[in-house]
Amino acid sequence: MTIKEIQDSIVEEFSMFDDWMDRYVMLIEMGKECPIIDPQYRNDNYLINGCQSRVWLHAELKDGKIYFTADSDAVITKGIINLLIKVFSGQTPADILAADMSFLDEIGLKEHLSPTRSNGLLSMVKQMMLYAEIMNK
Amino acid sequence: MNHFDVNDIRKQFPVLDQLVYGKPLVYFDNAATTQKPLCVIERERDYYLHENCNIHRGVHYLSQMATEAYENARKTVAQFVNARQPQEIVFTRGTTESLNLLATSLGQLLVNQGDKVVVSAMEHHSNMVPWQQMIQAKKGELLVIRMDKKGVLDLNHYEELLKQKPKIVSITHISNTLGTVNPVKEMVAMAHKYDIPVIIDGAQSMAHQVIDVQDLDCDFYVFSGHKMYAPMGIGGLYGKMEWLEKMPPYQFGGEMVDTVSFEKTTFNKVPFKFEAGTPNVGAALGLETAVKFIQSFDRQEVEAYEDELLRYAIEGLSSVEGMRFIGEAPKRNGLVSFVIDGIHPYDLGTIIDKMGVAVRTGHHCAEPVMTFFGIPGTVRASFAMYNTKEEIDIFVKAVEKAANMLR
Numbered sequence: 001m002t003i004k005e006i007q008d009s010i011v012e013e014f015s016m017f018d019d020w021m022d023r024y025v026m027l028i029e030m031g032k033e034c035p036i037i038d039p040q041y042r043n044d045n046y047l048i049n050g051c052q053s054r055v056w057l058h059a060e061l062k063d064g065k066i067y068f069t070a071d072s073d074a075v076i077t078k079g080i081i082n083l084l085i086k087v088f089s090g091q092t093p094a095d096i097l098a099a100d101m102s103f104l105d106e107i108g109l110k111e112h113l114s115p116t117r118s119n120g121l122l123s124m125v126k127q128m129m130l131y132a133e134i135m136n137k
Numbered sequence: 138m139n140h141f142d143v144n145d146i147r148k149q150f151p152v153l154d155q156l157v158y159g160k161p162l163v164y165f166d167n168a169a170t171t172q173k174p175l176c177v178i179e180r181e182r183d184y185y186l187h188e189n190c191n192i193h194r195g196v197h198y199l200s201q202m203a204t205e206a207y208e209n210a211r212k213t214v215a216q217f218v219n220a221r222q223p224q225e226i227v228f229t230r231g232t233t234e235s236l237n238l239l240a241t242s243l244g245q246l247l248v249n250q251g252d253k254v255v256v257s258a259m260e261h262h263s264n265m266v267p268w269q270q271m272i273q274a275k276k277g278e279l280l281v282i283r284m285d286k287k288g289v290l291d292l293n294h295y296e297e298l299l300k301q302k303p304k305i306v307s308i309t310h311i312s313n314t315l316g317t318v319n320p321v322k323e324m325v326a327m328a329h330k331y332d333i334p335v336i337i338d339g340a341q342s343m344a345h346q347v348i349d350v351q352d353l354d355c356d357f358y359v360f361s362g363h364k365m366y367a368p369m370g371i372g373g374l375y376g377k378m379e380w381l382e383k384m385p386p387y388q389f390g391g392e393m394v395d396t397v398s399f400e401k402t403t404f405n406k407v408p409f410k411f412e413a414g415t416p417n418v419g420a421a422l423g424l425e426t427a428v429k430f431i432q433s434f435d436r437q438e439v440e441a442y443e444d445e446l447l448r449y450a451i452e453g454l455s456s457v458e459g460m461r462f463i464g465e466a467p468k469r470n471g472l473v474s475f476v477i478d479g480i481h482p483y484d485l486g487t488i489i490d491k492m493g494v495a496v497r498t499g500h501h502c503a504e505p506v507m508t509f510f511g512i513p514g515t516v517r518a519s520f521a522m523y524n525t526k527e528e529i530d531i532f533v534k535a536v537e538k539a540a541n542m543l544r
Binding site: 020021024025028053054073074075076077 | 543
């Protein structure tokens, strides 16, 4: 699937819920399904700054595509990083760099998460873009 | 004296009467800042509507009135903490500024190269970092009073540290993370045996306990207005006159000077020597009103009510599976801090926020305390006189529901 197709399906999934509790239940589920980072990378070098809870992110280039793994000590944060992983993992660096991130507004993530958490979310996106930039060369 | 009726009190705090995410707001973040009663809001508004003026210098009517009001506020605060004279109260922006003032000014007076200063293991960053920075610049040593796993300071260790002849002791009255009420009167007496002055951080105590600086015999007592129903941007420092007179100024500029030439400046009297620049007059008047608001109740009745809230919250939370209280000192006040096995405090705080409950999560500006307990942070619920048992019921149910979602 293309990035756009994946984003659309996530937006559709989220729009099924009116209640914020249900959306959080979904994020928590996503957190539990997150592809976990290899323990050797779960260190300060892979830590993303700007999140109140700790998030580690690793990226690997295979056959021209980037595969992300991550972990966090908070499950909601892990849900958010996994949501981004679902969108970006298995895509080419060029496609990731060209991606439109407005779907975050559509599912209300940016708008409804607390400012600190929201900054964390933006830091996560920024870090993924940074990996894509490096691997695009 | 007003009879204490929580429903009447709540009417004076309009901010409490609102829905967040469609749920009634339960405000349990009072240790961060309390809400303000109407009388305080109106006092500050009135000042800007009718009295606004720069103080201490004007010959005109408004300036004289504002000066008088500001100095009356000082008197009210002095009486509130039982200072010997109003001049022993210096207005600051709050606890943090008061402590920075002391670290700089008292530090300059007393601390030489290689000297030591004592703080405790449960300090807020504001009562640790200023001392740490000052002492590092002087190649000295910061001595830290140990605590046990219940969050009680080790007074034997404290005695050992005093024998090392530190120049200053600075300790919190009530821990903002653990709720521990420290035996400050005893700790002051212990330090005085060695002729060491003691500063008490009263940020968490002023709203909840009767403070008598003469009875405590502390050399300094510092506090924030906004944690005791007053506006933000105002707070204070009580200091014994003999210290305030000896201490050099903290900041320089207008208001704090006596005579000025390009060759030499002489400084104003205490407390003006420590109040450089235009003070926050409106907030000082708000603080005075907040003090009078607190004084309008039987303090023992309020204290008993707040204790009951705390006991009720602890009892309710105890039934939650995996509950671990952080801070279990026998004498606690105003707040309860906890973690739940396998659940990150941030996740819990995020979910219960959606249920209308406002608590604090994280390290509460006391990272060394979190390191000591080996946790990333806690969930902290802190109470004020306008909170109710019904709100605690909502809170405990929210915690249970969130914990079930997150497990």
